[in-house]
Structures are given as structure tokens and as C-alpha cells.
Amino acid sequence: xxxxxxxxxxxxxxxxxxxxxxxxxxxVARWVVEGFINGLHKAPYLxxxxxxxxxxxxxxxxxxxxxxxxxxxxxxxxxxxxxxxDTNTNFSVLFDVSKSMSFGxxxxxxxxxxxxxxxxxxxxxxxxxDRVGIVTFDDDxxxxxxxxxxxxxxxxxxxxRMDPGxxxxxGPPLYKATEFFKRRSMLAIISDFYDEPExxxxxxxxxxxxxxxxxxxxxxxxxxxxxxxxxxxxxxDLETGRKVPVVPDKLREQYRELVQDHIQALTAxxxxxxxxxxxxxxxxxxxxxxxxxxxxxxxxTKVR
Amino acid sequence: xxxxxxLFFTALAVLGVPVLIHMIQRQRxxxxxxxxxxxxxxxxxxxxxxxxxxxxxxxxxxxxxLALLIAAFARPFFRSAVLVAVTGGSxxxxxxxxxxxxxxxxxxxxxxxxxxxxxxRDLAPDDQATIIFFDxxxxxxxxxxxxxxxLLAAIxxxxxxxxxxxxxxxxxxxxxxxxxxxxxxxxxxLITDFQRIGVDSAANTLLPPGTVLTAVSVADxxxxxxxxxxxxxxxxxxxxxxxRAAVTVRLANRGNETVERQVALELNGQEFESxxxxxxxxxxxxxxxxxxxxxxxxxxVSVRAVADALPHDDVFHxxxxxxxxxxxxxxxxxxxxxxxxxxxxxxxxxxSPSFSVTVRSVDQVTTADVAAARVVVLNDVGLPSxxxxxxxxxxxxxxxxxxxxxxxxxxWPADNLDLLPGTFGEPADRDGxxxxxxxxxxxxxxxxxxxxPRSGDLTTPRFFRYRPLNxxxxxxxxxxxxxxxxALAEHAVGEGRVLIxxxxxxxxxxDFALKVVYPPFVHKVVExxxxxxxxxxxxTAGQVLDLAQYPGAVDLDVVGGNLVVRDPxxxxxxxxxxxxxxxxxxxxxxxxxxxxTDAADSASVVVAVNVDLAESNLExxxxxxxxxxxxxxxxxxxxxxxxxxxxxxxxxxxxxxWWYLLIGALGFLASETVVSNRLSRTELDADE
Numbered sequence: 001x002x003x004x005x006x007x008x009x010x011x012x013x014x015x016x017x018x019x020x021x022x023x024x025x026x027x028v029a030r031w032v033v034e035g036f037i038n039g040l041h042k043a044p045y046l047x048x049x050x051x052x053x054x055x056x057x058x059x060x061x062x063x064x065x066x067x068x069x070x071x072x073x074x075x076x077x078x079x080x081x082x083x084x085x086d087t088n089t090n091f092s093v094l095f096d097v098s099k100s101m102s103f104g105x106x107x108x109x110x111x112x113x114x115x116x117x118x119x120x121x122x123x124x125x126x127x128x129x130d131r132v133g134i135v136t137f138d139d140d141x142x143x144x145x146x147x148x149x150x151x152x153x154x155x156x157x158x159x160x161r162m163d164p165g166x167x168x169x170x171g172p173p174l175y176k177a178t179e180f181f182k183r184r185s186m187l188a189i190i191s192d193f194y195d196e197p198e199x200x201x202x203x204x205x206x207x208x209x210x211x212x213x214x215x216x217x218x219x220x221x222x223x224x225x226x227x228x229x230x231x232x233x234x235x236x237d238l239e240t241g242r243k244v245p246v247v248p249d250k251l252r253e254q255y256r257e258l259v260q261d262h263i264q265a266l267t268a269x270x271x272x273x274x275x276x277x278x279x280x281x282x283x284x285x286x287x288x289x290x291x292x293x294x295x296x297x298x299x300x301t302k303v304r
Numbered sequence: 305x306x307x308x309x310x311l312f313f314t315a316l317a318v319l320g321v322p323v324l325i326h327m328i329q330r331q332r333x334x335x336x337x338x339x340x341x342x343x344x345x346x347x348x349x350x351x352x353x354x355x356x357x358x359x360x361x362x363x364x365x366x367x368x369x370l371a372l373l374i375a376a377f378a379r380p381f382f383r384s385a386v387l388v389a390v391t392g393g394s395x396x397x398x399x400x401x402x403x404x405x406x407x408x409x410x411x412x413x414x415x416x417x418x419x420x421x422x423x424x425r426d427l428a429p430d431d432q433a434t435i436i437f438f439d440x441x442x443x444x445x446x447x448x449x450x451x452x453x454x455l456l457a458a459i460x461x462x463x464x465x466x467x468x469x470x471x472x473x474x475x476x477x478x479x480x481x482x483x484x485x486x487x488x489x490x491x492x493x494l495i496t497d498f499q500r501i502g503v504d505s506a507a508n509t510l511l512p513p514g515t516v517l518t519a520v521s522v523a524d525x526x527x528x529x530x531x532x533x534x535x536x537x538x539x540x541x542x543x544x545x546x547x548r549a550a551v552t553v554r555l556a557n558r559g560n561e562t563v564e565r566q567v568a569l570e571l572n573g574q575e576f577e578s579x580x581x582x583x584x585x586x587x588x589x590x591x592x593x594x595x596x597x598x599x600x601x602x603x604x605v606s607v608r609a610v611a612d613a614l615p616h617d618d619v620f621h622x623x624x625x626x627x628x629x630x631x632x633x634x635x636x637x638x639x640x641x642x643x644x645x646x647x648x649x650x651x652x653x654x655x656s657p658s659f660s661v662t663v664r665s666v667d668q669v670t671t672a673d674v675a676a677a678r679v680v681v682l683n684d685v686g687l688p689s690x691x692x693x694x695x696x697x698x699x700x701x702x703x704x705x706x707x708x709x710x711x712x713x714x715x716w717p718a719d720n721l722d723l724l725p726g727t728f729g730e731p732a733d734r735d736g737x738x739x740x741x742x743x744x745x746x747x748x749x750x751x752x753x754x755x756x757p758r759s760g761d762l763t764t765p766r767f768f769r770y771r772p773l774n775x776x777x778x779x780x781x782x783x784x785x786x787x788x789x790x791a792l793a794e795h796a797v798g799e800g801r802v803l804i805x806x807x808x809x810x811x812x813x814x815d816f817a818l819k820v821v822y823p824p825f826v827h828k829v830v831e832x833x834x835x836x837x838x839x840x841x842x843x844t845a846g847q848v849l850d851l852a853q854y855p856g857a858v859d860l861d862v863v864g865g866n867l868v869v870r871d872p873x874x875x876x877x878x879x880x881x882x883x884x885x886x887x888x889x890x891x892x893x894x895x896x897x898x899x900x901t902d903a904a905d906s907a908s909v910v911v912a913v914n915v916d917l918a919e920s921n922l923e924x925x926x927x928x929x930x931x932x933x934x935x936x937x938x939x940x941x942x943x944x945x946x947x948x949x950x951x952x953x954x955x956x957x958x959x960x961x962w963w964y965l966l967i968g969a970l971g972f973l974a975s976e977t978v979v980s981n982r983l984s985r986t987e988l989d990a991d992e
């Protein structure tokens with residue numbers, strides 16, 4: 001069995017390198033998602049909207065906090081409020097397919113990792129009867145699949161044939177993408193976010209202001225976080241082709257600090273703007289990262 | 305002279321590498337592709353002159369330093385006569401046998417016992433042995449015995465447990481035995497299925513140096529499909545004014561093939577319904593049974609799937625009690641029925657618990673009403689006079705809950721002021737839009753439910769009038785208005801609790817009763833005053849049940865009664881027989897029934913116990929990994945793990961020659977620094 005370790009009872013966490021050997025994205029998503037749901041008492045939910053949907057009669061066991069006290073005054077009967085999440089919502093992935101996403105130091109590229117992540121999120125959303133879609137971008141929109149209940153297969157196909165080749169930029173494509181999401185949606189942006197934190201937020205905020213619920217998945221390779229190189233070498237930027245001579249030993253600590261500062265700045269800015277932010281290292285089992293994030297999200301939103 | 309790790313001498317070959325690099329004059333610049341150089345600072349790339357070996361002395365010093373370092377790592381030692389003095393001899397043997405319930409998979413348990421018997425039979429006459437059976441804890445029989453018959457008898461009578469695998473306690477017990485032993489050779493046999501879940505517990509356990517730990521795995525090499533009943537939930541409703549419950553059960557399939565199972569629901573030991581279910585590979589499924597009517601007492605319920613290779617996790621036990629009801633007595637002013645309407649309505653919904661509200665005016669309430677309640681609410685009335693007031697006082701002192709609501713009509717008798725946390729004054733008005741709650745102690749059980757985001761905003765109600773409460777610094781003020789005045793304060797009287805709310809609980813002095821946070825607030829106040837805890841449906845094998853703290857056993861006389869427990873094996877044992885009054889070790893899976901034989905009409909208390917489902921995950925760890933962790937030596941090397949007579953290791957440890965070599969290497973390096981500095985200076989001078 002390709003299981004690696006068990007951290008919490010009932011859950012098994014799978015090495016991304018093992019996932020990389022499986023060609024079928026839907027199979028990967030199904031395996032990962034079903035795997036971490038298997039054995040848990042309660043499945044985590046992805047789309048928990050706060051949009052009010054309807055009332056239903058109070059049943060013993062319902063949370064007293066959901067009783068509509070004002071409606072009782074009018075009808076003399078107890079009702080509880082139900083929200084949009086109990087029905088369905090639009091879910092779209094905005095996927096950065098710039099050249100830098102093709103980097104991978106341990107067999108799994110950031111693109112592959114993000115691809116698995118997106119497939120799992122789409123699968124999970126489809127299981128909740130949400131409508132799924134995808135937008136891929138580098139410095140412009142590359143491909144777009146609008147959210148639909150019938151677009152799961154097309155989304156998987158788009159994910160499967162993504163080909164990173166051009167330099168990336170967040171601002172222009174995300175401004176354009178804002179036009180696509182007139183209706184309130186849940187948007188997952190998957191990128192390595194190589195830009196100044198303020199510029200990144202400037203690019204993402206219009207999506208948030210349009211009313212969508214935005215989650216930023218910041219995917220980095222362990223080599224980008226730890227900078228484990230030893231020998232003096234010439235480093236070449238994947239996107240610009242520019243070469244810089246580097247002595248890693250002298251640079252490593254400062255580099256790590258800069259990366260951590262970047263992550264902390266993004267965390268703080270996202271929190272200020274009520275945007276969810278999750279940092280993912282491609283060496284971490286995907287389902288563990290996904291499980292932790294969804295459990296946190298579910299905990300934060302289980303009561304409205 | 306010998307070397308402990310002579311393989312390190314192959315590293316001498318590397319001495320030639322720097323010379324070669326110097327000589328072949330190749331300066332290679334490797335190009336590394338990196339996603340973004342945003343964080344990378346430019347650092348000049350220094351080239352060096354490498355045309356020839358210019359400083360032979362420096363090269364020799366460096367090579368000598370490296371050679372000494374390599375020799376130090378090879379761990380040299382001198383052979384001596386001491387070498388043969390302690391070889392051979394009798395053994396201290398510890399046999400560790402896993403009895404966790406996963407050993408019930410197939411015939412693992414029988415194979416484990418056979419393996420243990422083989423070890424006992426192979427003991428030499430002078431060997432001493434101890435057998436330890438472990439799951440989440442560890443137990444040993446006679447320690448360090450040469451009596452083979454008793455060891456074999458212990459193996460024959462051992463039974464499979466219901467606990468989970470933890471290697472730590474067993475290895476610690478073995479560690480203690482070895483440390484007390486005077487035998488020259490120490491050897492342990494670990495007979496288990498090597499489940500990964502038990503490994504973490506062994507993290508800080510290291511057997512004494514020289515201990516040989518032999519792993520004996522009884523795990524199956526093939527796939528180990530397993531279906532488990534991973535939980536059950538109960539939905540309640542009322543039908544023809546009787547409470548009914550419908551059980552939904554969840555099954556998890558950890559195998560790679562879809563399976564079909566027949567699952568039965570048993571009530572009071574009798575099958576109620578049996579349904580088929582299909583569980584896909586590496587997936588889970590749920591199944592809901594038809595509802596059944598609840599009895600007056602907690603009913604034992606079991607969900608049983610047709611047994612597979614691991615039968616322990618194919619059954620799930622729990623108890624279903626009728627929804628417990630908290631009786632609440634609301635005492636209001638005469639002719640003030642409207643004042644109680646909001647409170648009565650807010651307490652109407654709810655199932656765990658549900659509330660039985662009795663409303664009395666202050667001139668009608670009786671001592672019997674007080675005695676029948678678990679919570680008394682004095683809604684805009686003072687403490688009743690006469691016997692009823694005394695009954696309320698006794699009620700609180702005995703553990704009851706009292707909620708005092710300070711409205712306009714409250715006059716409190718001076719001789720009972722100690723029931724309140726302080727004195728209160730005449731009503732105070734707030735101008736304009738009124739006051740709000742600005743301080744709330746969200747860590748208190750009353751307000752904890754509002755602590756999460758979007759779980760209720762307590763700042764929305766407006767308070768136009770309240771009665772100022774003068775409290776001492778030691779009083780717990782749970783909520784305050786925006787002018788600093790207390791809104792809710794708590795006071796302990798005897799065994800009971802008193803809460804005082806300084807405004808009204810209708811919409812006369814505030815609009816709190818119109819807000820959505822009002823019903824949950826009222827529920828939590830009453831639950832807190834009633835000291836309500838939700839019933840425990842089941843416990844887990846391995847836990848110790850403290851009857852004095854167990855909500856279901858409140859009717860039992862834990863200290864003075866003659867309590868007898870019938871365990872799932874149908875054995876009857878007196879509670880407290882081992883000197884621990886009121887404590888029961890829950891070692892088996894099933895139902896424990898506790899009864900007081902001294903009480904004539906004693907109702908029994910039924911406690912359901914399940915196995916820990918973490919053990920259902922049969923994922924294995926490499927045995928050599930665990931051996932390495934427990935012995936501190938590299939695994940897989942039989943020469944290390946099977947022979948304690950590897951005296952070179954001991955000799956080397958005593959002589960520590962490698963230290964001298966290391967110091968020598970450092971000396972060469974220091975010399976190299978001095979020489980190279982002088983040479984650099986000379987060259988710089990020459991350049992200038």
C-alpha cells in the first residue's frame with residue numbers, strides 16, 4: 001500500500017510523489033478525497049456560504065442558535081434558518097500556469113501539486129453538487145471553463161493538459177477574470193505568488209470586492225523555501241532567463257528570512273481583507289494539507 | 305590495533321580529488337534553473353588561480369588533516385586480553401507479546417503464542433526469562449525466572465485484549481528488567497504485528513547498550529482487508545407522544561475491494577432489524593435503521609456487522625437514554641404572566657436537554673414545587689418569605705441552581721442577603737439608545753457558545769434600565785454594560801450556584817428578549833445552573849470509569865453501597881475490591897452492568913464500552929525500523945544485533961583514541977591557517 005504515515009485516526013496521508021505516478025486526475029482526486037473522508041465521523045465541507053436560503057421546521061437536535069426567533073413571534077412556530085451552503089454554489093479554480101510553476105526539485109512540480117489540489121477541490125465540490133469551473137492564466141487568460149454542474153470532466157481535461165511556458169503576472173489576468181464572476185462564487189487561486197505582497201493583494205482584492213469568497217493557495221517547492229543548494233552556481237530565472245551567480249552558503253539564511261517574511265506579509269494582508277490564505281509545501285502530503293485547511297475552514301464557519 | 309569502522313578508509317581516495325581539481329584547471333559553473341530570483345541577491349562569483357600546486361606545504365597540511373579526520377572516524381582501538389573476558393554466558397531474556405485486538409486478525413494471536421513458546425523452548429538452562437503481554441499497557445508475570453513451565457503456562461492462559469498497540473510501556477518494562485539484571489547477555493523478542501500506530505509511544509525508550517532485540521512479525525504479508533463499524537448517531541423524534549430514536553451507523557472499508565455486509569441492530573441484546581450494505585473500496589457507507597420507541601431507562605444498543613478477519617471492530621455498542629429533562633420552576637409576580645412568556649417560550653425547543661417549565665406566582669409557590677426543580681428562576685420577585693424561602697435556600701445549598709432576575713419589584717429580605725453576590729440599588733435609566741453589553745466572559749460555560757465567529761452577537765441588545773449591583777472584587781462578573789455596571793454575576797452558595805441578572809428577561813427594560821441570541825442564552829444559563837452534562841453514550845476500552853464522576857451513576861451509592869459489576873464476559877466482581885472505591889477498569893468490549901446489591905429497588909447502570917478504532921488501521925511499520933529506534937543501532941545488521949560479544953565496540957569506547965586523532969587533525973588545520981595567512985600576506989605584498 002502506498003501509504004506513508006498516519007497522523008490522525010482514520011486518515012491516511014499520501015506522498016505527492018506517489019500521486020504523480022497516477023495518470024488519471026479524477027482517480028487521484030477520488031483516492032485522496034475519499035481517503036481522508038474515510039473513517040472520519042463527519043466530512044469536511046468546502047463551500048459554506050453565508051447566503052440565507054430558506055426556513056424549515058425546527059426538529060429536536062437542531063442548534064438552538066439557528067432558531068429564527070423573530071419568525072416565531074409572527075407564526076408561533078419554531079423554524080430554523082438554512083443557508084446557501086445547504087444547496088449549492090459556484091466554485092472556480094484560478095490556476096497560475098506561468099513557467100515558474102514547472103519547477104520541482106523532488107519529482108513533483110508545483111504545477112503537478114496544484115493540479116492534484118485543484119482536482120481534489122473540484123471533486124469535493126462536485127460531490128456537494130456545486131458547479132465547478134476553471135480559469136488558467138500566465139500573464140493573460142489562457143483558458144476558461146465557466147462554472148457548471150456538467151463541467152467537471154472538462155475541468156479535469158483542462159487541468160490535465162495545462163502546459164506552463166510563458167512568464168506570469170497576476171494583475172492583468174485577474175482583473176480580466178473579475179468580469180467572469182458576476183455571481184457570488186467561491187474562488188481558489190493556485191499560484192506561487194512571486195510578486196510583492198501588496199501587488200498580489202491589489203490583483204486579488206477586486207475578486208473579493210465583487211462578492212466572491214476567495215482562497216489563496218500559495219504553492220512552493222521545498223527548494224524554494226529551504227534553499228538547500230551548496231555549490232556556488234549560476235542561477236537562472238525560469239521565466240526571464242536571467243542568470244545570477246550565487247554563493248548559496250552566504251545567502252541561505254537571508255533568503256529563508258525573505259521567504260518567511262513574504263509568507264507572513266501575505267498572511268497578514270489576506271487576513272485584513274478577509275481572504276483565506278493557505279501555504280502549501282509540495283513535500284507535504286496533499287491530503288494532509290487539504291484536510292487541515294478544510295477542517296479549519298469548517299470549524300470557522302460551522303455556525304452562522 | 306584494529307578499527308571499528310575500517311570502511312571509512314575508502315574515503316582516503318578523496319584526498320586525490322582536490323589535487324586533481326587543482327591540476328586539471330577546470331572551473332565549472334553549473335547552471336541551476338530556479339523559478340524566480342526575486343529573493344536572490346547578486347553575489348559575485350570569485351574565480352581562483354588554479355594553474356598549479358603552488359604551496360606544497362599547505363597541500364600536505366590539508367591532506368594530513370583530512371587523513372587524521374578519516375582515521376578518527378574509522379574509530380581505532382588496541383586489542384587486548386580484556387577482549388575475551390566477557391564473551392558468552394547466560395542470557396536475560398524478555399519476551400514481549402502483543403495482545404492488542406488487532407492480533408485477533410486471522411490467526412495472528414495463535415501464531416504469536418506459538419512464537420513465544422518457541423523462544424521459551426530455546427532457552428538455555430542458565431538463561432532467565434520474563435514474559436510481558438502488552439497492548440496500551442504492559443503486564444508481566446514472574447520476573448527473571450528459570451521456570452519454563454510457568455512461562456509456558458502464562459502463554460497458554462493469556463487472552464487477547466481489547467486495547468490498542470503501544471510499544472512504549474512494554475519496552476520500558478523490559479528496560480527496567482534489563483537494568484536490574486546481572487546477566488552478561490541481554491536479549492528481547494518482540495512478537496507483534498508491528499502496527500504503525502504504536503510506534504510513537506516508543507520514541508523515548510532506549511534499551512540498555514548491547515541488548516539484542518529480535519523482531520518476530522506475525523503480520524500478514526498480503527493485503528489486510530478490514531471493514532469496521534466506525535460509529536453511530538441517533539436521531540430522535542416524538543410519535544404519539546412517545547420518544548423514538550433512529551440509529552444511523554457508519555461503516556469504513558479499508559480494503560481494496562468492494563464488500564457487502566449484513567448489519568444488525570440489537571436492542572437489549574435482541575435483534576431488532578438486519579439490513580444489507582455495500583461499502584466500496586477505501587470508502588465508507590452509512591445505513592439507517594427503522595426508528596424504535598425508547599424506554600424509561602438507558603437502553604443498551606449494539607450494531608453488529610457480519611464478522612470478518614478482525615471481529616473486534618465489527619460491533620459498536622452504545623446506550624440510548626430518553627432525552628433527559630431539566631425541571632425549571634419560574635416564580636413570578638402575582639398577575640404577571642406576560643413577564644414569563646419569553647422565558648417559557650425560549651425554553652420550549654431543545655432535546656438535549658429538554659426543559660419542563662413550571663410557572664408559579666410568588667403567592668402560590670410551595671416547598672414541593674421547589675423540591676421538584678433543578679433550577680429556580682425568581683423573575684422580578686424577591687426571595688419568598690416563610691417556609692418557601694427557607695426551602696429555596698436549602699435547595700441552593702444542596703446543589704440547586706438559582707437565577708435571580710432583578711426587575712422593578714424585587715425586594716430582598718435582609719436576613720438572606722448572603723444568597724446574592726452583593727447588594728443592589730434602585731433602577732437606573734440609560735438615556736438615548738440605551739446601553740449595550742461590552743464585556744462578556746466568553747470562557748464561561750454560559751457564554752462559550754457565543755465565542756466562535758458568527759455564532760451570535762451579544763452587543764446588539766439595548767438596555768434602557770437596570771439595577772446597579774454592588775459586588776466585591778472577589779465576585780465573578782460574567783457580563784458588564786458599557787458604563788461598567790454588572791449585567792450578570794455569579795455567586796456560590798454551599799454546593800449550589802446563584803446567577804443574578806440585573807435587568808429584566810422580558811422586553812420591558814431591554815430588547816434582549818427580541819434578539820436571536822436570547823434563546824441560546826437562556827438555555828445556557830439554565831443548563832449551567834442545573835449542572836447539566838450530556839449523557840455519555842459509550843466509553844473506550846482501556847479507560848477507567850470513575851462512578852463518582854459518571855453522570856449515569858448519580859443514583860448509586862458509590863461510597864456506602866455494595867456495588868457489583870457484571871462485565872461483558874458475564875463475570876461478577878465487587879467494585880472497590882482492589883481498594884479503589886468507585887473505580888472500574890474497562891478492559892473488555894461490550895456492556896458493563898453495575899448494581900447496588902444492598903439497595904432493594906436498585907436500578908442497574910449500564911455502561912457501553914467500545915474498542916479504540918485507531919487499532920483498525922492495520923498499516924505496518926518496518927520491524928527493523930522499530931528495532932533501530934529501541935536499541936539505538938542501525939537495523940538489519942545481524943552481526944550487531946545478535947552478538948553482544950562484539951568486544952571491539954566496548955574496547956573502542958573505553959580507549960577513545962579517535963579523540964587524539966581529532967585533536968591532531970585540528971592541530972594540522974590550525975597550522976594550515978597560520979601558514980596560509982602568512983603566504984597570503986606575502987603574496988599581497990608582492991602584488992603591491
